[in-house]
Amino acid sequence: xxxxxxxxxxxxxxxxxxxxxxxxxxxxxxxxxxxxxxxxxxxxxxxxxxxxxxxxxxxxxxxxxxxxxxxxxxxxxxxxxxxxxxxxxxxxxxxxxxxxxxxxxxxxxxxxxxxxxxxxxxxxxxxxxxxxxxxxxxxxxxxxxxxxxxxxxxxxxxxxxxxxxxxxxxxxxxxxxxxxxxxxxxxxxxxxxxxxxxxxxxxxxxxxxxxxxxxxxxxxxxxxxxxxxxxxxxxxxxxxxxxxxxxxxxxxxxxxxxxxxxxxxxxxxxxxxxxxxxx
Amino acid sequence: xxxxxxxxxxxxxxxxxxxxxxxxxxxxxxxxxxxxxxxxxxxxxxxxxxxxxxxxxxxxxxxxxxxxxxxxxxxxxxxxxxxxxxxxxxxxxxxxxxxxxxxxxxxxxxxxxxxxxxxxxxxxxxxxxxxxxxxxxxxxxxxxxxxxxxxxxxxxxxxxxxxxxxxxxxxxxxxxxxxxxxxxxxxxxxxxxxxxxxxxxxxxxxxxxxxxxxxxxxxxxxxxxxxxxxxxxxxxxxxxxxxxxxxxxxxxxxxxxxxxxxxxxxxxxxxxxxxxxxx
Numbered sequence: 001x002x003x004x005x006x007x008x009x010x011x012x013x014x015x016x017x018x019x020x021x022x023x024x025x026x027x028x029x030x031x032x033x034x035x036x037x038x039x040x041x042x043x044x045x046x047x048x049x050x051x052x053x054x055x056x057x058x059x060x061x062x063x064x065x066x067x068x069x070x071x072x073x074x075x076x077x078x079x080x081x082x083x084x085x086x087x088x089x090x091x092x093x094x095x096x097x098x099x100x101x102x103x104x105x106x107x108x109x110x111x112x113x114x115x116x117x118x119x120x121x122x123x124x125x126x127x128x129x130x131x132x133x134x135x136x137x138x139x140x141x142x143x144x145x146x147x148x149x150x151x152x153x154x155x156x157x158x159x160x161x162x163x164x165x166x167x168x169x170x171x172x173x174x175x176x177x178x179x180x181x182x183x184x185x186x187x188x189x190x191x192x193x194x195x196x197x198x199x200x201x202x203x204x205x206x207x208x209x210x211x212x213x214x215x216x217x218x219x220x221x222x223x224x225x226x227x228x229x230x231x232x233x234x235x236x237x238x239x240x241x242x243x244x245x246x247x248x249x250x251x252x253x254x255x256x257x258x259x260x261x262x263x264x265x266x267x268x269x270x271x272x273x274x275x276x277x278x279x
Numbered sequence: 280x281x282x283x284x285x286x287x288x289x290x291x292x293x294x295x296x297x298x299x300x301x302x303x304x305x306x307x308x309x310x311x312x313x314x315x316x317x318x319x320x321x322x323x324x325x326x327x328x329x330x331x332x333x334x335x336x337x338x339x340x341x342x343x344x345x346x347x348x349x350x351x352x353x354x355x356x357x358x359x360x361x362x363x364x365x366x367x368x369x370x371x372x373x374x375x376x377x378x379x380x381x382x383x384x385x386x387x388x389x390x391x392x393x394x395x396x397x398x399x400x401x402x403x404x405x406x407x408x409x410x411x412x413x414x415x416x417x418x419x420x421x422x423x424x425x426x427x428x429x430x431x432x433x434x435x436x437x438x439x440x441x442x443x444x445x446x447x448x449x450x451x452x453x454x455x456x457x458x459x460x461x462x463x464x465x466x467x468x469x470x471x472x473x474x475x476x477x478x479x480x481x482x483x484x485x486x487x488x489x490x491x492x493x494x495x496x497x498x499x500x501x502x503x504x505x506x507x508x509x510x511x512x513x514x515x516x517x518x519x520x521x522x523x524x525x526x527x528x529x530x531x532x533x534x535x536x537x538x539x540x541x542x543x544x545x546x547x548x549x550x551x552x553x554x555x556x557x558x
Contacts (some may be wrong), residue, residue: 036316036322036326037315037316041313042438042534043533043534044533044534047534049314139435152439153432153435153436153439156431156432157432159321160321160431166449167432167446167450169447170445170446170449171446174445174446253326254323255321255322255323269392
């Protein structure tokens with residue numbers, strides 16, 4: 001019963017881990033947060049790729065059966081490289097599932113009927129610069145207008161655990177300027193960074209009521225579940241009785257106490273026994 | 280004519296480099312910004328020490344005659360370790376010079392006459408946690424009340440080049456809550472992070488007029504100048520005519536274009552030909 005490996009620059013990927021654990025209750029997981037080098041989103045593609053390879057290598061050494069890149073920045077720049085490096089271990093990123101969620105949340109229509117009403121992607125600087133989300137969404141629906149906004153401060157705020165805070169509201173208002181009025185708002189707001197779901201409520205308070213706010217966590221869990229079923233690697237199919245109790249291990253490259261303390265905000269449940277590792 | 284080596288987690292140390300270059304116009308400098316791993320201030324002491332050793336090693340390999348730790352976080356946790364590792368090359372940090380500047384800016388007095396009116400240190404989480412500033416200031420003036428406030432978002436804002444911004448004003452107001460009214464304000468506000476001098480004007484707008492805002496840049500330059508004179512290593516003393524033209528080399532571990540673009544805000548002059556290095 002091999003675990004599923006999940007990694008992120010820090011704690012944001014715990015929002016994806018929570019969705020995975022809920023969808024796949026029989027699976028074990030190893031989660032790695034590269035907190036010693038976060039954030040990834042303000043760094044160059046070459047540096048992010050290098051860090052992602054090292055994180056995935058650590059999970060690979062821990063004999064995981066599948067690797068989830070629970071970080072939009074790393075998914076956007078390093079997915080192909082990681083697939084090539086760790087084949088035949090499957091590697092699943094969050095960009096395609098996020099694009100699928102955003103596209104599914106939009107009404108069908110054409111440029112004329114939709115006007116500006118498409119998808120607004122909030123993401124890190126690096127993800128926006130690479131344009132991976134716009135390509136992935138428009139590959140599904142070429143007519144959907146896609147706007148992107150880099151929100152670099154949100155990762156720092158989230159990793160600090162500052163979520164319900166007047167500063168957060170002001171910063172969100174600043175990032176959403178030009179998208180808040182009824183005729184300028186998108187149909188769908190895509191949280192294109194795994195740190196951003198903690199700001200969902202604050203965003204919903206700011207946006208017109210008809211805007212759908214989506215993230216990649218549950219669609220990513222769906223893609224992983226489907227892959228395990230198709231490849232007959234699902235632990236739910238194991239014949240053994242009694243089944244081994246599934247476990248979740250937490251690894252971080254720095255600040256394990258802080259990880260346990262703040263991680264709860266992202267994971268939605270206690271995070272304990274965080275192990276310090278060096279990449 | 281060996282250069283002086285200066286390093287920081289990113290661009291903040293350029294405020295110290297500017298003061299050094301102004302005070303020591305005959306010296307050459309090599310500046311290293313560890314932008315691939317910034318910020319340092321939210322990370323553990325062990326991780327910051329490891330990064331600081333690697334950065335100083337790179338400068339040492341470049342044959343510098345003296346190393347300046349232009350980062351409060353690294354100065355606070357790694358100064359002794361760096362001195363031991365690179366002796367006899369002198370290593371100078373910014374905490375003692377910053378404490379000297381803060382202490383000098385305060386009126387003499389005792390607990391009774393001063394009340395709360397001491398020094399407020401704004402710094403990173405790690406610097407505040409370690410308490411190095413409070414110890415260094417009170418070693419000079421045991422009666423001076425010292426308060427510390429961790430301002431983790433300011434590094435992210437500064438490295439983004441967001442300086443004149445309504446978000447900055449709100450965040451500063453939040454960090455200074457409890458210190459803004461005339462009877463609660465400090466005598467001296469010490470910018471205990473080399474990133475923070477870019478917010479000097481915004482801070483001065485918020486604080487009562489009689490609060491002195493000081494940083495460690497010019498006092499650090501003074502300490503370096505004095506050390507060079509005493510050890511007869513000053514390039515100004517070189518007999519050669521014509522004197523070789525002093526140079527400034529910029530190295531960064533990531534994002535060299537961004538470093539050149541945003542670095543100007545910190546350095547106060549153009550930053551060009553930034554070289555990418557790997558630690």
